[in-house]
Amino acid sequence: MKEICPHKKCTGCLACYNACSNNAITLRQDDCGFIYPEISLSQCVNCGKCFKVCPVNNIKDFYYPKKCFAATVKDEKDLCSCASGGVASELSRWIISNGGIVYGCSGTDIRRVRHIRIDRLSDIDLLKGSKYVQSAIADLYRHVRLDLKNDKLVLFIGTPCYIDALKSFLSYKDYPNLLTADIVCHGVPSQKMLNENIAYYTNDKDGIKVDFRKKEKFLSKRDAIYRISFGWFLKTIHTRKAIEKSYTKDPYMYGFLKCLTFRRSCYTCRYAQISRCADFTLCDFWGLGKDAGFTNGKGVSCVLVNTPKAMTTWKEVSKSLNYQEREVIEALRGNGQLQAPSRMHAKYEKFLMLYPNVGLKKAVYICTRRDRVKELINGLNKSMKNLLKLITRK
Numbered sequence: 001m002k003e004i005c006p007h008k009k010c011t012g013c014l015a016c017y018n019a020c021s022n023n024a025i026t027l028r029q030d031d032c033g034f035i036y037p038e039i040s041l042s043q044c045v046n047c048g049k050c051f052k053v054c055p056v057n058n059i060k061d062f063y064y065p066k067k068c069f070a071a072t073v074k075d076e077k078d079l080c081s082c083a084s085g086g087v088a089s090e091l092s093r094w095i096i097s098n099g100g101i102v103y104g105c106s107g108t109d110i111r112r113v114r115h116i117r118i119d120r121l122s123d124i125d126l127l128k129g130s131k132y133v134q135s136a137i138a139d140l141y142r143h144v145r146l147d148l149k150n151d152k153l154v155l156f157i158g159t160p161c162y163i164d165a166l167k168s169f170l171s172y173k174d175y176p177n178l179l180t181a182d183i184v185c186h187g188v189p190s191q192k193m194l195n196e197n198i199a200y201y202t203n204d205k206d207g208i209k210v211d212f213r214k215k216e217k218f219l220s221k222r223d224a225i226y227r228i229s230f231g232w233f234l235k236t237i238h239t240r241k242a243i244e245k246s247y248t249k250d251p252y253m254y255g256f257l258k259c260l261t262f263r264r265s266c267y268t269c270r271y272a273q274i275s276r277c278a279d280f281t282l283c284d285f286w287g288l289g290k291d292a293g294f295t296n297g298k299g300v301s302c303v304l305v306n307t308p309k310a311m312t313t314w315k316e317v318s319k320s321l322n323y324q325e326r327e328v329i330e331a332l333r334g335n336g337q338l339q340a341p342s343r344m345h346a347k348y349e350k351f352l353m354l355y356p357n358v359g360l361k362k363a364v365y366i367c368t369r370r371d372r373v374k375e376l377i378n379g380l381n382k383s384m385k386n387l388l389k390l391i392t393r394k
Contacts, residue, residue: 002039005056010036011265012134013165016050018141025050031356033192034134034263055164060172062275065304066311068331070285070292071323072300080215083130084284085301087321088157091181091280092124094317100153102127103144105135110210111195115140115158117147127157132212132256134188134263137162141169148175159185160271163278179313182276184283184335187262187269187342189255196360197252198234207237212253215299226297230257248375251364258368260345261360267348269341274332279310285326287334292324302331346370 004016012035017025024043027035039050051057073079073086082089092102096119104127106116114136118126135158144166147154154175156166160182167180194210202208211233218225232250234243247253255261271277285302294300303323305314332338345351347367354363 011161015053015165019049019053033190063306067305068328069303071321084299087301095155104157107131155179157181180278181280182278187266189261204236209235251361255364259342267344272341279307
């Protein structure tokens with residue numbers, strides 16, 4: 001075999017890498033930092049395992065959500081430490097408290113974002129926070145299979161392509177002790193891009209923390225106002241340096257939010273729909289009605305319960321949450337990624353050509369000139385309208 005699946009459709013899920021028992025697959029990084037499997041023809045025995053296990057080559061039925069909930073953890077301090085409503089953390093806490101194992105993405109070492117295995121409640125914090133980059137999966141599916149065979153209760157949290165890859169690697173066997181939770185994903189830049197952006201701000205090798213969103217509290221005359229801000233928030237532990245940039249001022253975040261820097265397969269993602277491949281689906285509950293009674297800006301999780309197994313688990317986990325049942329259509333309307341994949345930026349091909357030669361900052365700047373001009377004009381128009389309203393009131 002020379003090709004496992006079409007190059008432009010490869011998600012980098014590494015199901016093939018995990019399935020190969022002959023070490024015939026190596027991982028190659030392209031010029032933009034995205035990882036692709038490469039077959040060593042001298043070691044390949046043409047068993048066909050890699051082709052059969054690749055989710056791109058397998059079309060499976062997805063699940064339309066049975067229930068939809070808006071939810072947050074009850075503890076406010078815990079809620080403020082989570083990217084959204086904290087449901088993933090509470091689900092992980094329930095699994096570990098029942099003797100189980102959790103696999104999820106950790107950004108503790110921000111220069112090497114990867115999936116890890118945890119089995120202690122004290123390690124749940126390692127999985128908190130949004131990580132706007134593709135997580136390294138390595139040979140973790142093999143470890144999941146071993147835990148399942150040892151009758152461990154397992155929760156695997158990841159992007160839908162990783163969930164589907166795990167299930168394909170397990171031959172779509174319905175393990176009663178396996179729960180999966182997919183995170184609604186907009187698309188993934190590469191670790192190379194993220195590391196390059198870090199280097200623009202600091203040369204510190206250790207003790208670096210990067211957040212891509214934060215929750216802020218403002219005090220007004222009447223009450224407290226909360227807001228979730230997107231941007232680049234970097235802290236260094238040793239030098240105690242803090243750098244905060246709005247998303248418009250940071251090349252990595254601006255490229256991400258403009259859908260310029262993603263892996264090519266993200267723009268044709270078949271998982272960007274309301275029917276899901278995991279037991280649970282977790283995301284921000286954008287567009288949640290005010291009648292729900294949650295405080296805007298603190299973060300509210302949207303929980304789609306997709307399978308009977310998830311429904312049974314939810315009845316237990318929800319005891320530790322503030323939650324309210326909502327209509328599935330409300331979640332669908334508020335989240336574009338439950339409707340269709342991210343739209344490829346008009347300058348995407350140009351970005352792929354420029355980035356390896358001129359670097360991330362310059363490539364993003366060149367390819368988003370029109371976006372910034374449009375935003376400037378829209379900002380001026382908005383200011384003029386507000387000014388006219390003030391004048392007419394007087």
